[in-house]
Amino acid sequence: MRKLSYFIGMSLDGFIAGPDDEVQFLMDHLSPAYLEYLKTEWPETLATAGRRHFGCDDAENTHYDTVLMGRATYGLGLKDGMVDPYAHLKTYVFSRSLAESPHPAVELVAGDPVAKVRELKRQDGLGIWLCGGGNLAGQLAEEIDELVIKTYPVLAGDGIRVVSGEFGPRPYELTGSRSFDNGAVVSKYARKR
Structure with missing residues (x-):
């Protein structure tokens, strides 16, 4: 069965974006x-334009072949004209407000996210990447098998939390960690079932 991984960048205080969807910080x-x-270990997590820019557009997907995102996360690229930001992955956008997909390769899902993820997990393929946002992560919390958290050395103070939703502790086990010269730390966790 395929795994759902939440691969996400966040501030030291647990925010993935600012109050107005700012991510530049x-x-x-x-x-x-x-x-x-990122280019060598997680090439599929770079947007298609970024892969071209960094010269790794021919890199094979090593972890994921499917990406899931909420409407707000999708909207970040959409406002810059990226209608299919991850053309190298099968893309699902969870939205009740978008009536029609801006691109034929991007599938809109208006129904239950948990049911869709369970359906995707039963299919053959590489892993499933949840790339945002916090609201969708909260809805899918019971389905998240793995966390890959890129923690950046900055406090945000307010914004969009890494996971939004009702209180419900879910234990994870640290399976790897790597720090970088920029102060970032990438930590990988497996769900304890």
Whole structure:
């Protein structure tokens, strides 16, 4: 069965974006060594335009072949004209407000996210990447098998939490961690069942 991984960047205080969907404050902490790590270890998590820019557009998907995101996360790229931000992955956008997909390769899901993820887990393929946002992560909390958290050395104070939803502790086990010269730390956790 395929795994659902929440691979996400966040501030030290647990925010994935600012109150108005700002993410640049996280991107300000990229460095050549850190970008090289993402290019070689997690190439499918770079947007298609980023893959071209960094010269890794021919890289094979190593972890994921499917990406899930909420409407707000999808909207970040959409406002810059990226109608299919991850053309190298099968893309699902969970939204009750979008009536029609801006791109034929992007499938809109208006129904129950949990039911859709369970359906996807039963299919053959690589892992499933939940790339945002916090609301969708909260709805899918029971289905998240793995966390890959890129923690950046900045406090946000307010914004969109990494997971939004009702209180419900879910234990994870640290399976790996790597720190970088830019102060970022990438930590990987497996769900304890």
